Amino acid sequence: MTEQKPLVLDIDGTLLRTDMLYENFWAGLGSDAPQTIKAAVSLFRDPAALKSVVYEIAPIRVDLLPVNADVLSMAKDAQSQGRPVILASASDERLVQAVADHYGFDGAIGSKDGHNLKGSNKAAALVERFGEGGFDYAGDHPVDVAIWDKSDRAIVVGGANGAADHYAAERVRHIAAEQKTSEIIRAMRPHQWVKNVLLFLPMIAAHQFDLKTIGLILLGMMSFSFAASCIYIVNDLLDLEADRLHAKKCKRPFAAGTVPIKTGMIVCAALGLSSMLIGAFLGWAFFGVVVLYMILSLGYSLKLKRLRWIDIFTLASLYTIRVVAGAAASQVDASVFMLIFIFPIFVTLGCVKRLTELTLAVDDNRLPGRGYGRPDRPDLLNVAVLGMVGALVIFFLYSFSEQAQTLYPSRWLLWVALIPIFAWLNRMVRLGWYGKQDYDPIVFALKDKRGIGLLLITVSLMFYSAGLWQQWFGF
Template structure:
């Protein structure tokens, strides 16, 4: 009789880890129960059983290693039994094996025994005898199993693996983690420059401090993007485009993401502390609010739009704190409805591009909400323009921008830009992130430059700079 092919699940058959999938899935669904389960950290088998019960991850969505799957199918074609042997809990391993048509005989942790390393080796040799099976694994813990296997298949790189082993790629790559950090999103943090522009503080000292603030906010934002993706694994896998995100697709490991989060958060808070207590407080508030958004607020209808607007507004406050300039209350009141409108644009785009009337995965909106979102976006545009007008006739506005009529003229391209953004979102011609879209949109950028030029003219800056 041919010897069975035994496959480790986490990191071998799967390009993910079911324990960590359950942990992050549990944090998204029931954070208090998940954190309570961590009291079993010293009892790994019990911890895995508790998390598997809380999260109940969908095994049909988990990314697989295609090289290992091909190996398994070839073995099945030869009439060999293909078995999963995993340290993950049996509540996860049995459905995984059933979904992929593997043997209904599985080896897994059961709430009492943590089937890892020597425990797994003992279970397999007890069932098949010494050298009675081929085994595929991916970590140092599998060395104990390979000692008793007939043939070793190594996924990824494992120091000390048998010299005659077959090697398969893990599917993980540093480019996946780099993509998960989303460096293209750092352009959003140009919002930190708004306070020194509005205050007309165009000097290297203020610019340098603000650029340091941008570095801190970029690290902070990337750390939260990672957390958001880890909490949204299932929702992302159900999304037509977000399914390609690295952790959802399995091109970056969850453990590498957790490590990157710690490093990026340390950079954000470290640079924040160097820039002073005010900026440290703002960047801390941003990270806490972003974390609350990822855990709960983004699933709450309308609350998520308000929170998105608040997070963008916090960036403007951070720019003032980093650069050491005063920011106008009018500016903050103006910025908030602008970002309420853009938050609605973000949801409008997602709903317009959705293929069903169901609520968006992990969100509180369905296609039937498009009309309400359009109305709120319109109110945001109207509110922003009204506040801008009131600023132009205020004492502070007249002092900084003496030629008031030019400020009124600037409202025309400003209104065009805002209305165009809303319309593009409503008809699905936007990016999933309106700020990123805006910074790549040539026509929109041209309109914004016209607006800014008129404001500089109203402030007398062109004459001051060029002697006109």
């Protein structure tokens, strides 16, 4: 009887809202990047062997992979009617079997022994096992036409680019793919671009406010924004498992499967290239800073963020590089004192970031993909306070420098400015300790009205000390 015919499901893009080869590849990059890259290059023309090798490098947790709820529901309904449900995928057979076992399906067929079970190869295997027309098949890709031609019913997930439109309507069932390519904008995290206002600091410190300088810095911000989005995508792809274990990050586009990993990889490459092209236009000095930022960010994503304390100093370096980039883009000299002053501030903010994550953690275990647990909160608080005190001392010493004497005739106002600087840093640390701010302290700082007020008071005092208010407004 027709209703007893097996229901055969593809996995990638059909049962699951992801692709297991790409999942394995990025998991491999996170655990053993050299071996994964070597395998990808050497076995590029042998997909079955590549899938086997990357599976062995970094097995993935199938229970965390995002599932298409409609396809799963269809499969469970079929089983309740006595129909066997079989998974047939071009992924490594061991991984296919693991997915079948997890969902309680009745069988699994996958790639093995150098035989890539895709397209016509999969069609031949299914016909040999069930006979032509002896099964229904659910797939999502134009290559699945070869299998639909041999199946009784074609179940098309996501449209398959219209590849199944020529079949009679009674032979086809359509199911939504639950993927939204438009979500790639969210994956780029454009709200994080506000951090690139740090590029303006050298211009502000040098009191050089001409249109040319502002225009160059805006181009620099564009380059850094593209570079940052590129790295955010890389970071999300490397952190798929950790994000899926996180209460909030599990909703990120790649972790939730709302954006295909392949789409993310293409957009990532385009963003990186665009960033470097703009960087080259702004000069080799700026280009070098952008490349350094991307390399350090990649190192952070691959390894450094998992190392206690090193991750915080790396974060502080990434923020400081933005200030250096502002100087390189605008060709304004960055004061050594300014760089020494802002680095401990960013160390403090790095500690605040971890404090926030730990305060909001549900238990004392180490955070997924991080080197800290809740018992580390007192140590992080101590380092945050040391960074805050260090920044204030350096700012005070700067007020006696030759540059300060030249730029700020009323130096006593710089000492007054220490008060709102301390108030702002203390507020950030306190809110982090109590878990009352965003996971990214820079983004939070640029939305925090009280904090912005303290920063504006600081800048106003410095401008008044420099005589800029008198120069611009006559008072």
